[in-house]
Amino acid sequence: MKLSLGPILTYWHQHDVREFYEQSLDWPVDIYYLGEVVCSRRHEMRLEDWLEIAALLGAEGREVILSSQALLESESDLKRLRKLSDNGIFALETNDMSAVQLNQGRPFVAGTHLNIYNKATLDLLYELGAFRWIPQVELSGTQIRELLDSAAYAIETEVFAYGRLPLAFSSRCFTARYYDLPKDDCQFKCLEHPAGLQLKTREDKDFLVLNGIQTQSAKIHCLLDEIDEMRAMGVGALRISPQPAGTGEILKAYRKLLDEEISSPDALKEIKTHAIDLHCNGYWHAMPGAHWEAVA
């Protein structure tokens, strides 16, 4: 089973992004997803910068995919999407049907935001060129298995295995709202929150994380004990979502677990030392996503 490194969902300074990917050459990453998925106002990294990193990683023999923005609102969003689609080298992770419209007929990855909930939808995306898909994170393991059991073609399934869950998109920027700034003059406050901005309940419990126009879970979705089940159903890759520190160690623990060098309790112990919040895995078990189901 391969390990993928998902796109950086929060907003980091360019030098931090570059350093992150330089360090990642020592990490067991098989597939990289690069690019800005969340906000069109984030310009620390331009397409040329991403392509430079992509070339560097590609030269090291890693698979590189460019991730597209999930929420497109304006003509300039579409212009950027066209430029991304026409990069000439790297396939896209399509996170909106507009990206599928521009990439159909050539190989692409069907991203989690395409809302693939059933075989008929997957069939169509496969026909249009998808060679890999990432299920909606709220689908349970059983639902994914049922879907894969009925698909008679070879499409790789990648499961979002570690990281804060992408729960919602809005056109409103909640980070700017917190700072009482208009979105158009947000002063790029997201840069001050490389792991997102914590939102707690009035009982002071961690609940959500604000990431500009995206809302994430505060808890870290973590699938470990579920790996045997995933292997049996034919899942081909696990996605680890970047966090500002500890991502490499988490990837290494996953690799060791996949290679059966360590047990899953040991992997969990290792990962917990780098976790930035509590873990959850409810969605996989058809429970509320925030739930943690201890697997025997």
Next chain:
Amino acid sequence: MSIELICPAGNLPSLKIAVDNGADGVYIGLRNATNARAFPGLNFDLKTAQNGIAYAHSRNKKVLLALNTFPQGHRWSEWTDAVDQAAELGVDAVILADTGLLKYASKTHPQLRLHLSVQGSATSYEAINFYRDHFGIQRAVLPRVLSLAQVDNIISNTEVEIELFGFGGLCVMVEGRCILSSYVTGESPNTAGVCSPAKSVRWQPSPEGLESRLGDVLLDRYSDDEKTGYPTLCKGRFTVGDDTYYALEEPTSLNTIELLPEMLKMGISAVKIEGRQRSPAYVAQVTRAWRTAIDDALSSPTAFSVRPESMSTLESLSEGQQNTLGAYYRSWK
């Protein structure tokens, strides 16, 4: 120039009252998980749907059937059965969100008119044209996240008709792209047709005030002099940094009635009123206010102003008695 007024009906009395008060079309759902307002006691069985369609058609009005959740796993046939039933019932269109179901409907019932639901999350003309090219959709309902200028750009770049939300509950998130509800309760609009489901809501008195909870999560706490609202997850008060406030959105409703002349000028095909879960009396009042406003705007687009009595009716029916132009007005973002 014209614009269709599309009104909600959670039951037959609401459908009739919407038609009687000036709706051009009424949208309904079946009594199962196939639609995004799957509340107990709501929606239509086949017989009431037949009655409703006959009532509307005899008055030259349309009935649209919303099948706008995402079919999952072995339950796929519940949704395809519903599409088959819609074709048999003779509805004027089905409102679909799921790509696979759109494919089924366009192949199996090529004569059936297809609308892309707001839950389909199409916010650009490239996305809308994807659905047009593959399934021949004739109308798309836009998520409540675009500014009017952005809507205008969409209209200029597709021949698919555009329908906008005009009044009612305001989703602050992109419809179809929000699973906050299932994160807490296990059920979301996409999978189960519900957001912040009533069965997961608890009201609890506490020394610090009345508390509303969704599952285990404290959404809000009200002092005695504060008005309570339905505890929708995104409209609770939370703490960020040192501030406790409506971190995502206030309990407020969308009301775009004053934008009608602009909407007409841009060529919006239809305006939709939210609220299949609301009472027939609500449907009657909102429909009448919007019918009057649309007729006024059509007869004198340059001299249009909302009648004060219509505005006060709509304001009194809004969540928390608050109205917003939402994302149509850029500063909301």
